[in-house]
Amino acid sequence: MSKLENQYSAKDEVATVFIRRTFFQRALITLKKAPFTAWLGMTIVFIYIFVAVFAPLIAPYGEAQIFKVPYAPWDEIHVFGTDRLGRDILSRLIYGARNTMGIAILTTLLAFIIGGGLGLLAAILRGWIDQFLARFVDILMAIPSLIFALMLLSIFGSTAFNLIIIIAILDSTRVFRLSRAVGMNVAVMEYVEAARLRGEKIGWIMGREILPNILPPLVAEFGLRFCYVFLMIASLSFLGVGIQPPTADWGSMVRETGELIQYAQYDITAAMTPILPAAAIGILTIGVNFVVDWFLYLTSGLKDEHK
């Protein structure tokens, strides 16, 4: 190193030894540089996943276990009291993490398989398939998705299976648009052309040539889509047409305990009962958003106006 910190010297650059780091080491270095919000987001997400995975071990009581006292106050036996039927709120919150997040992740995955697959297919094949799919998606997107979901649920009925399929299909339209747009940029590259001339199958071109190169925006989109799907399922459950009882789910928990809100002036803890699941939804969304923001910042190289 020369004496002046900022001075550039070709000799120095040549002289530095290139350190080969493992993936784990590189990840560690990136993590060390992560801003506070990213750490906060990752902690939140990690806690939620932990609670969801180990729900039966953490929860004091069963998911649908009924106790004698309905609307029990907050005390040592029931930390957050019980609901209308006498089910322990804390246990239902913990099981709710599993049910609500599980369904949301499943839906988002399905949306990415449908939307991403068709998007890449449209980007590679072009021609009428591309035109047909793109116009079809335009039409589907002309109806607000919550309204569309409500309509379809009224026809097919509100079961968890229908919920997952309907929201996944509605949400796949946005994934389709993104993967088609970024896929188009990669599909015209020489190496894709080379793969095609080698006679590779379309599945290989999609999975091995294009997909690795568009992964960062898709991963970021996965986080944002997850938030969106999560909020949508919560809203639908809150409206009473989403996840059906007795499955513990945060949206329907807010609905079931909503009337307690009027007693806020007498007993603030009672009024907090519907707030707890609603806050659980909000905090996870914020956490995921923080992580996605940081991830986008890292991968896009788009440091927008933060200079």
Next chain:
Amino acid sequence: MHPIVATLIKRIGLGIVSLFFVSLIIFSSLNLLPGDFVEAVLGQSRTEETVATFRKELGLDKPFHIRYVNWLSAAVQGDLGSTFSGRNASYANQPQQSTARTVTSLLKPRLYNTFFLAAMTALIAVPLSLFLGITAALYRNTFYDRTVNASALATISMPEFFVAYILIICLASIYQFFPSLSNVTSSTPFFERVYLSILPALTLTLVTVAHMMRMTRAAIINLLSSPYIEMAQLKGLSRSKVILEHALPNAWAPIANIIAFNLAYLIVGVVVVEVVFVYPGVGQLMVDSVIKRDIPVVQGCALVFALTYISLNLIADVISIITNPRLLYPK
């Protein structure tokens, strides 16, 4: 032809085409119903005759395209058919005089209520978010900007019912300023109606302002960093002149899009908020009908929402076409 007129015609044509396809989807959704839905609706008390009469009344004995054309021409004239509710028992006894109400009679008063709520929210939210967005862009990376941004991110991530319940706890329960139930009727006088709708309007405002403000801020920052603005500044023009005469003409299009996008979001957010505050609007009607599986009403509501959504987007695009300086002065 002037390029603006040509672009406008193209855009409006596209809007009509998408409206047509949306109506087709909404109509054909009825045919997706698994099983024979006539028998499902009439229930246990059905006879061969009532099933046949009901099927004929719905026109299910005709082919699909004729039914669609009939339905569409009726819908354009404001007739969306009759509801299913109250159909099973009474219909089986007296098929001639069915007691079912028309969808339009259910929708009409509620439509007014919903638009009232949406308009009230828009009147508060749009000026507020434009002000916050523009000031945050002008004073960017200051403490003010960061505070506004952080609170915006927080409200975006919260579900509507969370915001609504917090407002109820603070403003309707602990301090009883406003009622937590917005049970307006058609005879409610205007000012009382405003008073009853304050909490739902406030909830919707909080949810939409965050998004609108962030998008306005991004649009303005994007614009202020473009070379021609720098050029105007270097020429020595005053700050207000740069913003009003150089930046604003190009900002109308993004701002119009942002507002329309959020008003469109508003009509979706209205569903949840109406249910929380028991506000008698279209959203509540739709949710009730979904639970009862009263499909003609659901279709009617979906059509109304889709129509509003598409027209708002159309209006935004028309505004951005009309105000586009590049199209105003063709070469």
